[in-house]
Amino acid sequence: DTGVSQNPRHKITKRGQNVTFRCDPISEHNRLYWYRQTLGQGPEFLTYFQNEAQLEKSRLLSDRFSAERPKGSFSTLEIQRTEQGDSAMYLCASSLASTGAGNTIYFGEGSWLTVV
Amino acid sequence: AQSVAQPEDQVNVAEGNPLTVKCTYSVSGNPYLFWYVQYPNRGLQFLLKYITGDNLVKGSYGFEAEFNKSQTSFHLKKPSALVSDSALYFCAVRGGYNKLIFGAGTRLAVHP
Numbered sequence: 393d394t395g396v397s398q399n400p401r402h403k404i405t406k407r408g409q410n411v412t413f414r415c416d417p418i419s420e421h422n423r424l425y426w427y428r429q430t431l432g433q434g435p436e437f438l439t440y441f442q443n444e445a446q447l448e449k450s451r452l453l454s455d456r457f458s459a460e461r462p463k464g465s466f467s468t469l470e471i472q473r474t475e476q477g478d479s480a481m482y483l484c485a486s487s488l489a490s491t492g493a494g495n496t497i498y499f500g501e502g503s504w505l506t507v508v
Numbered sequence: 509a510q511s512v513a514q515p516e517d518q519v520n521v522a523e524g525n526p527l528t529v530k531c532t533y534s535v536s537g538n539p540y541l542f543w544y545v546q547y548p549n550r551g552l553q554f555l556l557k558y559i560t561g562d563n564l565v566k567g568s569y570g571f572e573a574e575f576n577k578s579q580t581s582f583h584l585k586k587p588s589a590l591v592s593d594s595a596l597y598f599c600a601v602r603g604g605y606n607k608l609i610f611g612a613g614t615r616l617a618v619h620p
Binding site for chain 2: 432433495
């Protein structure tokens with residue numbers, strides 16, 4: 393079990409540029425989540441995949457944001473035309489599906505985005 | 509809608525003393541409650557969860573939490589605080605599609 397892996401860990405980009413983050417979930421975890429966390433705040437839900445299907449998107453996920461999970465393995469989060477307000481830590485998490493809601497969600501180390 | 513509240517922005521405690529970090533929740537139906545810890549510039553680490561059963565839940569690093577249905581609370585506790593426990597602590601409740609809904613966090617500062 394190698395944990396949830398996120399790359400890159402840090403990204404500094406100029407306003408208007410596109411950025412992409414990658415998440416590799418824990419092996420065999422079929423649920424994958426993206427969250428955003430700004431300084432002094434708790435993580436906010438962005439989107440959720442079960443296998444390759446994107447089942448829920450938060451209204452925080454504007455049309456500049458797109459997430460994919462081809463083949464139900466790794467996932468990418470792309471932000472187009474970045475704005476300074478996009479500066480945050482982007483957290484990926486994964487869990488196993490089960491009939492109940494008790495499965496633990498495990499988080500990666502996060503990807504810090506700074507838009508200058 | 510499910511939500512959690514962490515009423516304290518910061519908790520200060522002396523090393524060796526017991527600590528409590530408070531959390532209250534609002535859910536429809538049975539609550540699934542979680543505590544995570546975050547060290548500077550790091551992701552979230554799972555500490556413990558309440559799904560069902562005993563109201564006192566034991567977790568990692570000597571932490572435990574007490575589920576109180578009548579007070580809709582799920583306070584995090586540790587009998588003897590360590591300086592290395594200083595971090596940001598988040599309470600969370602399971603929402604739709606099994607996503608977690610987090611509180612704003614409580615910063616724990618343990619002083620030598």
